[in-house]
Amino acid sequence: MSDQVPRRETYLMRFAADEASAKRAANLIAETFDSETVAAAAFESEQGWNVEVHFANEPDRSYVMDLLRLLAGKQALDVVFETVAQKDWVATSLERLKPVRVGRFVVHGAHDRGKIRPNQIGIEIEAALAFGTGHHGTTQGCLAAIERTVHRRRPKRVLDLGTGTGVLAIAAARSLRHTVIASDFDSVAVTTARGNSRANHVGGFVKVTRAMGVDAPSIRAGAPYDFVLANILLSTLKQLARPVRPLLAANAVVVLSGLLASQANAALSLWQAQGLRLLFRQTIEGWTTLTLVRGKK
Numbered sequence: 681m682s683d684q685v686p687r688r689e690t691y692l693m694r695f696a697a698d699e700a701s702a703k704r705a706a707n708l709i710a711e712t713f714d715s716e717t718v719a720a721a722a723f724e725s726e727q728g729w730n731v732e733v734h735f736a737n738e739p740d741r742s743y744v745m746d747l748l749r750l751l752a753g754k755q756a757l758d759v760v761f762e763t764v765a766q767k768d769w770v771a772t773s774l775e776r777l778k779p780v781r782v783g784r785f786v787v788h789g790a791h792d793r794g795k796i797r798p799n800q801i802g803i804e805i806e807a808a809l810a811f812g813t814g815h816h817g818t819t820q821g822c823l824a825a826i827e828r829t830v831h832r833r834r835p836k837r838v839l840d841l842g843t844g845t846g847v848l849a850i851a852a853a854r855s856l857r858h859t860v861i862a863s864d865f866d867s868v869a870v871t872t873a874r875g876n877s878r879a880n881h882v883g884g885f886v887k888v889t890r891a892m893g894v895d896a897p898s899i900r901a902g903a904p905y906d907f908v909l910a911n912i913l914l915s916t917l918k919q920l921a922r923p924v925r926p927l928l929a930a931n932a933v934v935v936l937s938g939l940l941a942s943q944a945n946a947a948l949s950l951w952q953a954q955g956l957r958l959l960f961r962q963t964i965e966g967w968t969t970l971t972l973v974r975g976k977k
Contacts, residue, residue, distance in 0.1 A: 691735040692762040693744065702729040703965050705751055707816065709733050711913075712747060724778060782820050783827035785851055801854050804879055805845050806872070818937040821962050821969025822848050822911050825935040828960065828971070830855045835907035837929065839863075839899065841920065842912040842938075846873030846886060852907065853877070853885040861902040863891040894923050904929035911937040917947045925954040928974050933959070937969040944968040 697705065699722075706722035713720075717736040722729060733744075741761060748757055779788035784801045796802035826848065829835065836858050840849040843862035853860045862877075864870055870890045877886035889898045906929040910917060917936055928934070934956060939947055941963050948958060948970055956972040963969075 690763075691738050693733040693735070693739070693759060694730060694762070695748075695757045695759045696728055696730050697757060699724070699729045701751070702731045703817075705731050705748060706733075707965065707967070708747060708751055709744075710816070780820065782823040785823045785827065787819075787823070787847060801851070802880075803847055803850050803854065805847055805876055806879070817964035817967035818911050818939075818969065819847060821964050821967060822909060822935055822937050823851055824962060825937075825960070825969055825971045826851050826855065826909070829907060829933050829935075833906075833933070835933065837902060837905045838907045839902065839905045839909070839927070841894070841908070841910040841924075842916070843873045843888065844869050844911070846876045846888065848909045848911060849873065849886045849888075850877055850880045850882055852909070853882040854880065857885065859902070860886050861899055861905075862886055862888045863894075863896060863899060864888075865890065865892040893920065894927060899927070903927040904932070906932045908932065908934045910935065913938045914940075914943045914947055918950055921950040921954050930975060932974045934972045934974070935969065936972065937967065939968045939970070941966055941968045944970060948972075 702722040706720040709718065709720040718733065720731065720733045722731050745759065748759065779786050779792045779795065784799070785803060786796055786800045787803045787805055788796065790804060790806065793802070793804060830852075835856060838849075838852045838856065838858060838860040840852065840860055840862040843849050843864045846862055849860045849862035862873055864873065867890060870888050873886070873888045874883070877883045877888065887898065889896055891899060894900070903926075905927055908924060908928065910920060912920070917938065924934070934951065936947055936951065944961065951970075951972055952958070956974050957976070958970060959973050960971040961968060
């Protein structure tokens with residue numbers, strides 16, 4: 681019997697488009713498919729903007745093409761499907777992405793480590809199979825909200841729900857040098873966030889726990905929080921509104937994202953019912969981030 685590791689295959693879809701269409705397509709696919717088995721990236725090359733989607737399992741090509749036709753309308757997309765050898769396909773995609781700059785924050789891969797200036801806060805992210813490379817509008821909106829918040833106040837108790845790669849927890853810890861409790865229900869995300877925290881020299885500040893919701897002992901023990909980050913989809917944000925309320929300190933700031941622009945008011949109304957008011961609304965590439973504060977003016 682051969683001792684060679686069996687060779688598996690993954691499936692690649694790629695096409696060129698203008699910048700706006702490429703980003704919309706990558707976002708649509710990322711939100712439609714399971715992030716553990718599908719990774720989508722829009723990136724700029726010397727020839728223009730491209731989209732690459734890697735599937736761990738063979739996709740239903742007709743279904744994928746129907747999605748793209750809804751997005752593209754009359755625009756013709758030259759879509760190519762390929763079968764490729766198994767590899768770390770998310771990391772490969774990241775190698776082609778440019779660093780993302782939001783205020784002082786620069787989210788980058790290891791290949792751009794040497795490009796960070798002394799006045800910037802570099803956040804080096806290796807995504808593995810977890811969400812959060814910094815290239816999505818929701819992540820950028822949250823980073824901007826962190827920048828605005830720490831400019832005006834210095835939160836000491838921070839909670840990051842649905843941490844993914846840990847990018848937001850790392851940004852908060854790098855800015856504040858205080859403990860950040862970060863949680864995710866996905867074991868891959870937990871492992872990834874811990875590794876990224878250590879790589880960014882905040883492993884002692886970012887405490888990552890696997891949890892669904894806010895009932896984990898480590899989350900309860902860290903309350904009351906004066907800064908909460910939740911970059912999660914609308915359905916989960918709805919479920920969290922009431923349970924998070926008792927964990928908030930007076931005047932706590934809450935940042936909500938993972939929201940299409942059309943969904944923002946639905947999330948806002950539920951959180952306002954828990955005694956929070958809107959401070960700032962920002963929409964990037966069709967995704968809205970809400971910054972709220974507990975209490976009245």
